[in-house]
Amino acid sequence: MKLKKTLNTFNDRLQLLQKPGYVASSCDFKFELNPTDRLLADDEAKVEKLHDEVNIARVLFQGQMQAQIIALVKLEIASVQNSIRKSVAKSIVDITTTLALLDTTLEEGHNSDIFQFVLDTDTADLPSLLQHSEFQTKHKLYDLIHTFAQEQATATTPTDAYRPTEDRTYAVDNTSPTVISFLQIFQAVFVTSWDTYLNQIALLENTKKVKAYLSASTAEKATQDTAMALADLDLNDPVTVKNVIDKSVAERTKQLERKLQQVQQVLARNSNRGANKKTQPGALSKNKKGSSPRSNTAAKADDANNGSSSRNSASRKKSKPRRKRFKKTSGS
Incomplete structure (x- = not known):
């Protein structure tokens, strides 16, 4: 997974470097001549000519530098691809070796029959199985596996890389547990995991686009330049x-x-x-400062006219403490 992410980064970098008009930051520099005012006054035409020649040389040099950077990125991509191929090939050998040890029904020395049967027959969709392995054909995979075998060559090691033949027989078939397990492991490690990562990246990018579209379409000052086209969004x-x-x-x-x-x-x-x-208690019954005494008289008259004896009695009860307080105050 880490190698595939690195490969993606280099591929994106290469695509950007090859974009028309793009100049890498390391190549984007300025160089100008600084003539004196005296020289400009004496021969401005020659100075302008030198300026033009310098600009042309700078642009050519920038192009040469960027070409070298592109060549370096391509070498990095090839190196990462080779590392991915080695990882896939070694993993295939390790997986089949482990499965062969666990399968007591498989004859000794037929470990390679497991992956050869899967790749040679229609047991699996080969292009789909190798789509992220950086192998264009299964023969390239066989060649690399043979290279590993030659590093630990024995007397029984074939001198040439394996190639399937029409009369080839295998020690396994579609129903063999080792074949089924190999397909499941290889699919999960080298296909499903990377597909899931790519789907998550695409989902995040689409989410960003939808958010930007909603923000632009609901903004108070949205303009045609900032609004996104609905057709650019993956709304599926x-x-x-x-x-x-x-x-x-x-x-x-x-x-x-x-x-x-x-x-x-x-x-x-x-x-x-x-x-x-x-709603303060007694606010209506108290005289406000500066208010006319008629207000209390009018209130008492209203109570008498309405026949509210209970209110009059309550008023008399409330008035007694006032008279007592008045007497105590006056007595002091």
């Missing part, structure tokens, strides 16, 4: 679109809820402040 994945929209709606809803809560708090404070003043 409804789950991604739904998740992005739900998240955006939730964020905006939270903002509205916070603002509404702030407004409610302000209204509540203002309402409580006014209610306390109006």
